[in-house]
Amino acid sequence: xxxPEPDATTLDRRLSVVHELRxxxxxxxxxxxxxxxxxxxxxxxxxxxxxxxxxxxxxxxTRQVAQVLKYCHETGVKVxxxxxxxxxxxxxxxxxxxxxxxxGKFNRILEVDLENRCAVVQPGVxxxxxxxxxxxxxxxxxxxxxxxxxxxxGGNVAENSGGVHCLKYGLxxxxxxxxxxxxxxxxxIRLGGKHLDSPGYDLMGxxxxxxxxxxxxxxxxxxxxxxxxxxxxxxxxxxSSEAAGDTVxxxxxxxxxxxxxxxxDRPAIHAAEAFCHAGYPLDAEALLxxxxxxxxxxxxxxIEQVAAIARGKGANSLRVSADEAERQAFWAGRKAAFxxxxxxxxxxxxxDGTIPRHQLPHVLGRMRQMSAEYGLDVANVFxxxxxxxxxxxxxxxxxxxxLEKAEAFGAEILKLCVEVGGVLTGEHGVxxxxxxxxxxxxxxxxxxxxxxVKCAFDPRHRLNPGKMFPELHNCAELGRLHVSxxxxxxxxxxxx
Amino acid sequence: xxxTLKPATADQVVDAVxxxxxxxxxxxxxxxxSKRAIGRPMxxxxxxxxxxxxxxxxxxxxxxxxxxxxxxxxAEIEAALAAERQRLAFDPPDLGALLGGPAGRGTLAGMVxxxxxxxxxxxxxxxxxHLLGYKAVSGRAEAYKAGGRVMKNVTGFDLCKLMAGSxxxxxxLTELTLxxxxxxxxxxxxxxxxxxDGLGVRALSRAMGGPHEVAAAAHLPAGVAALSKVxxxxxxxxxxxxxxxxKVEGPGPSVAHRAGGLKTDLADLSADAEDIHDxxxxxxxxxxxxxxxxxxxxxxxxxxxSVTPMRGPEIAHAIVQRLPGTRGLYDWAGGLxxxxxxxxxxxxxxxxxxxxxxxxxxxxxxxxxxRGPEALRARVAVFQPEDRVTAALSRRLRLGFDPRxxxxxxxxxxxxxxx
Numbered sequence: 080x081x082x083p084e085p086d087a088t089t090l091d092r093r094l095s096v097v098h099e100l101r102x103x104x105x106x107x108x109x110x111x112x113x114x115x116x117x118x119x120x121x122x123x124x125x126x127x128x129x130x131x132x133x134x135x136x137x138x139x140x141t142r143q144v145a146q147v148l149k150y151c152h153e154t155g156v157k158v159x160x161x162x163x164x165x166x167x168x169x170x171x172x173x174x175x176x177x178x179x180x181x182x183g184k185f186n187r188i189l190e191v192d193l194e195n196r197c198a199v200v201q202p203g204v205x206x207x208x209x210x211x212x213x214x215x216x217x218x219x220x221x222x223x224x225x226x227x228x229x230x231x232x233g234g235n236v237a238e239n240s241g242g243v244h245c246l247k248y249g250l251x252x253x254x255x256x257x258x259x260x261x262x263x264x265x266x267x268i269r270l271g272g273k274h275l276d277s278p279g280y281d282l283m284g285x286x287x288x289x290x291x292x293x294x295x296x297x298x299x300x301x302x303x304x305x306x307x308x309x310x311x312x313x314x315x316x317x318x319s320s321e322a323a324g325d326t327v328x329x330x331x332x333x334x335x336x337x338x339x340x341x342x343x344d345r346p347a348i349h350a351a352e353a354f355c356h357a358g359y360p361l362d363a364e365a366l367l368x369x370x371x372x373x374x375x376x377x378x379x380x381x382i383e384q385v386a387a388i389a390r391g392k393g394a395n396s397l398r399v400s401a402d403e404a405e406r407q408a409f410w411a412g413r414k415a416a417f418x419x420x421x422x423x424x425x426x427x428x429x430x431d432g433t434i435p436r437h438q439l440p441h442v443l444g445r446m447r448q449m450s451a452e453y454g455l456d457v458a459n460v461f462x463x464x465x466x467x468x469x470x471x472x473x474x475x476x477x478x479x480x481x482l483e484k485a486e487a488f489g490a491e492i493l494k495l496c497v498e499v500g501g502v503l504t505g506e507h508g509v510x511x512x513x514x515x516x517x518x519x520x521x522x523x524x525x526x527x528x529x530x531x532v533k534c535a536f537d538p539r540h541r542l543n544p545g546k547m548f549p550e551l552h553n554c555a556e557l558g559r560l561h562v563s564x565x566x567x568x569x570x571x572x573x574x575x
Numbered sequence: 576x577x578x579t580l581k582p583a584t585a586d587q588v589v590d591a592v593x594x595x596x597x598x599x600x601x602x603x604x605x606x607x608x609s610k611r612a613i614g615r616p617m618x619x620x621x622x623x624x625x626x627x628x629x630x631x632x633x634x635x636x637x638x639x640x641x642x643x644x645x646x647x648x649x650a651e652i653e654a655a656l657a658a659e660r661q662r663l664a665f666d667p668p669d670l671g672a673l674l675g676g677p678a679g680r681g682t683l684a685g686m687v688x689x690x691x692x693x694x695x696x697x698x699x700x701x702x703x704x705h706l707l708g709y710k711a712v713s714g715r716a717e718a719y720k721a722g723g724r725v726m727k728n729v730t731g732f733d734l735c736k737l738m739a740g741s742x743x744x745x746x747x748l749t750e751l752t753l754x755x756x757x758x759x760x761x762x763x764x765x766x767x768x769x770x771x772d773g774l775g776v777r778a779l780s781r782a783m784g785g786p787h788e789v790a791a792a793a794h795l796p797a798g799v800a801a802l803s804k805v806x807x808x809x810x811x812x813x814x815x816x817x818x819x820x821x822k823v824e825g826p827g828p829s830v831a832h833r834a835g836g837l838k839t840d841l842a843d844l845s846a847d848a849e850d851i852h853d854x855x856x857x858x859x860x861x862x863x864x865x866x867x868x869x870x871x872x873x874x875x876x877x878x879x880x881s882v883t884p885m886r887g888p889e890i891a892h893a894i895v896q897r898l899p900g901t902r903g904l905y906d907w908a909g910g911l912x913x914x915x916x917x918x919x920x921x922x923x924x925x926x927x928x929x930x931x932x933x934x935x936x937x938x939x940x941x942x943x944x945x946r947g948p949e950a951l952r953a954r955v956a957v958f959q960p961e962d963r964v965t966a967a968l969s970r971r972l973r974l975g976f977d978p979r980x981x982x983x984x985x986x987x988x989x990x991x992x993x994x
Contacts, residue, residue, distance in 0.1 A: 193784060194780050194784075194884075194885045195780070195883055195884050195885050196780075196783060196784060196884075217784070217786075218784070238729065239729045239733065241727055241729075245726065245727055246726060249700065249704065250727065250729075252704075252733065252736070253700055253704050262964065262968070266964040267964075268962065268964045268965050268968075270965070272883065272938070272939045272940065273883040273884070273938065273939075274881040274882050274883055274884075274910055274939065274940040274941070275696065275697075275701070275881050275907060275910055275911070276690060276692070276696075276701055276703075276740075276881050276941075277690075277740055277941075278881075278941035278943070278958050278959035278961070279740070279958060279959070279961055279965070279969050279987060280737055280740060280741060280745070280969050280972055280973075281690070281703055281736040281737060281739065281740045282965065282968060282969070283736075284703055284733060284735075284736025284737065284739075285732055285733055285734070285736050285737050287733065287736070288729050288732070288733050289732055289733075292732075305783070305784050305785055305786060306786075307786065307788075308786035328637040328638075329637075331637055331638070331639060331757075332636055332637035333757075334660060334757035334758065334759070334760070335757070336756075336757065373788055373825075373829075374786060374787060374788060374825075374829055374832060374833050374836070375832075376828050376829045376832040376833070377788075377825050377826055377828075377829030377832075377833075380826045380828055380829060381826070433723075433725040433726070433727045433728055434725065435635070435638055435640075435724060435725060436637075436638055437635070437637070437638065462727070464726075465725070465726035465727045466638075466725050466726060466727065467725075467726075467727040500723075500724055500725075501723065501725050502723045502725055502728045502730045503730045504728075504729050504730050505725070505727035505728060505729065506727055506729055507729070508729055509729075509730060509731065513730075517730070517731065520723075520730055520731075521720075521731065522719070522720075524717050524718070524719045525719045525720050525721065526731075527717075527719075528713060528717070528719045528721070528734065528976070529721070529731050529732045529734065531972070531975030531976055532732045532734070532737070532972065532975070533732075534971070534975055535968060535971035535972045535974075535975050536968065536971075547731065547732075558974075558975065558978065560596070560715060560978050560979070561715070572580055572582060572587050572590050572591055572594070573580070573581045573582065573583060573587070573627070574578050574579070574580055574581070575578065575579040575580075575581055575624075
């Protein structure tokens, strides 16, 4: 993976950068530049890529964040924002000539306002901590990425994180009310609040999922939901992924929006069952877990409907959770699918494409062919309700060429996702991992329009360069108009 | 207005924008024109009419996705969805009657680009939450695409969010892909009678925080309730009693159960509760969605305020103190305040000052002058003014997508192109 060439001048003045940062963030531990300590920050959840940052700064106040960003803007130093470092796409991969700006010290829940169903938190608070803080009062925060124990809400905003409940409750972007945000010029703005919608351009909407390329979030107001009265799950085994896919289609076509609807293929079922003995049917080619939540009377009713649909589509095993413990057991295997695969293979590479759901059998079939061609096994877990696919490519990094093969296989899967009408990433982000695949999905003109946003927020490209875009155009050049005055008078255009 | 351009293809939209760009003459972008009277009066020399750009190109009910050309009539979209027992989740208002025109008009893009949601916006999200992808022609006269057709997509910047709420100033949409929603089997609306505004909104807040999955939550002061076409609501209003309304949707047994649960849970606030069924409920929620209860007198100014839900009543009361004769209602569990301000204030600022001062003093939010005479809309900020830094970012975005301010110039704010 090619990263922007480190700037020699910046590398040379490293000590002066450290000195300046110390002045801005004088607290003990606020600036880290010892190489051993920097090693902690050398990668995020995408561990295949590593790079020691120039220096790490851990500010504690919005004012300090503003000072650091202004300094970067004015003196030409690059800056990589970092939450908990759980990104699976390398969004927080450091730059040799860049400051890593960690938000870990922004770890307080500032306000819980249940009457207005929201909480105001600092960006370093973990996703799960928000739900935990309000669970006793019967509320929760809906998006639940599988890293929720560790990932921070600020990182969730940066990546527009999802989870298993997206089909019914949306992604991060659908569950935010307000942000405090610092621009690269060091200006602090507040977007939204406890009210809904935005009066002008939806800046909060475009900042969400911008992978640290537009600025730094220093406060987040999230929407809280009342905990559903009940939740129950069905565990359904099928002889083919087609039958399982048809069942998903029939459930949604029947007007039912489950809280979670997950599919696993045979290799994933076997790995998960061996790992945590969830009672999954080992004779099934595909397994569906369907969770319904809400008022008891409704869940009861819908469970029966889903069961009838599954039987009609030829489910050869079907269990309904009788109590909370059994529901948790159904999920245990799915939630442990990644570590379970990790046990059967020295390494695995987790992909994250989304496809139109009806393409599933075709995509799984093509993936089996590719698997044979590359000589690498693949296990699939799938957020079936919303079409988000997580193929896990099994490989051994110690075997020469395996990592490269796995990456090539992964890229081919993502190209296939785009080819069938889907996208490169459903929830993990582009980062460095899928950066060079962006042209598979977008034409240069599409990317140029996306980059207009970058130019409005960070015209000098100080924020997280080398991520998301294969190539960042000079903003002045990108801004130039190409007017063809000679093309008039457009004879084909109907006029009245 | 020198001419109206009526492109029938996206390529012709490119030509139209290129022509305007070359000549430096701004365009007014319209669909069926049902929301033309919203916003600042524009400086436009030609009109770009998208009403010929129609047709649903993809509708897969089982995948909850619909794609259609920007000018596809609202009625066509709604009919196609209804045939598959689906709908647009964000409940777009039909403001035709409120703005003095016929009801039932409008286009797909016209429902999305202003990012205005109806009563169900509270539980289901706004238009911006349902726009999965689009094709557009920017003010650079370049056709491009953004987003996709799948529910989960974080590939690149989320430009869909910018387009919803842009009022046509960032690009001319030519095609939109939306997430749609199954129609619930049935619905029921619980009415609590005789609560003050404060207690009414408190009841709504408590219901929203409870287990009954409330889809919509509104409070109508007695004078407004009296104008309803729904007998039970009008009767209560005529008796001087306010009506607090909570809608639940879903399978029949569930709906009955939850309506009962709501009444039980809120019994300490209101002993006087009743239910109305699907059809009557539809009438009531449409009256709230389209603000038709505030439509008369026609010279009244209509403001739409998004506020911290529990502070809705204190904001409304602060405004009424300063602008006597103002009437209103609360939607979104108190978070959306609709106000009809007496028309004579249009000689002054139309209430803009007092309304925005009340917002600033009571927890913030934003106010849109949705209906008012053209002269007033030219004089006061129709949309909530932004702070200096936000305004500068918005301006840079605007210039990035439309460097010569060709599209709907002046609709959101007074603006001039860079020299």
